[in-house]
Amino acid sequence: MMNYGPAVRADGLVKRFGPVAAVDGMSFELPPGRIYGLLGPNGSGKTTLIRLLTGMTHPTTGHAEVLGVRMPDRGILGRIGYMTQGDGIYPALTAGENARFFAAAYGADTGAAVDEALALVDLADRARTIAGTLSGGQRRRLSLACALVHRPTVLFLDEPTVGVDPLLRVQFWAHFRSLADAGTTIVMSSHVMDEADRCDELLFVRAGKVIARGTGEALRAEAGTQDLEAAFLHFAGDAEVAA
Ligand SMILES: Nc1ncnc2c1ncn2[C@@H]1O[C@H](COP(=O)(O)OP(=O)(O)OP(=O)(O)O)[C@@H](O)[C@H]1O
Ligand SMILES: [Mg+2]
Secondary structure (H helix, E strand, O other): OOOOOOOEEEEEEEEEEOOEEEEEEEEEEEOOOOEEEEEOOOOOOHHHHHHHHOOOOOOOEEEEEEOOEEOOOHHHHHHEEEEOOOOOOOOOOEHHHHHHHHHHHOOOOOOHHHHHHHHHOOOHHHOOOEHHHOOHHHHHHHHHHHHHOOOOOEEEEEOOOOOOOHHHHHHHHHHHHHHHHOOOEEEEEOOOHHHHOOOOEEEEEEOOEEEEEEOHHHHHHHHOOOOHHHHHHHHOOOHHHHO
């Protein structure tokens, strides 16, 4: 399927939980082949936005599109990867079985792709380990392997490197960059500022709205600071702390 438009589009997206507007009217387009960072305070709506974009939940109003297809849409799930904020893996299965399960679920090959995904997250030698007995960081790594084992065109990562050691984080980033160079679109949330700074573009989310968007450099300039953490505090509304 060819697609020349944006990889991801939000059009007046709203998601309410009772009185809480977790996503409160977001409209944006994300051109393909770039890495986008969602920044914002706890509870600002990043995970809810990702769940709307991946079709895991229905919007209250508005709509989301991935690769030109209105979500939710089962037909396009094979082209989407989603690493959730919690670990979406099966603790009773081995690491290898988990990766094979996700590959098979998306109709991808379960041989080379599985080996490659496990190697990428440095778990090749743990393929026979029961996932529930892996360390926290290792489970995080396995979740990433499961999210990209079917080589998705659009990859959503909800705080992908929480609990991952610095060495492996560098390796993850080298891989994210090579995926983007090959045309994959990556949308990730993060609270890690040096990681956010590696994104091609940042969307700053506050109280369910995208209140600023641009490169790290542009957002720092907009906030009047040299430092992305200070810019975060500025956009989060704590201008005094940021000053
Ligand atoms: N299933 C749900 N039912 C009720 N409220 C929800 C639900 N999911 C999210 N919310 C609320 O929506 C708001 C946004 O939550 P969300 O998880 O999207 O934030 P977040 O930006 O991902 O935060 P964090 O940085 O802590 O991960 C919060 O107030 C949260 O309590
Ligand atoms: Mg979240």
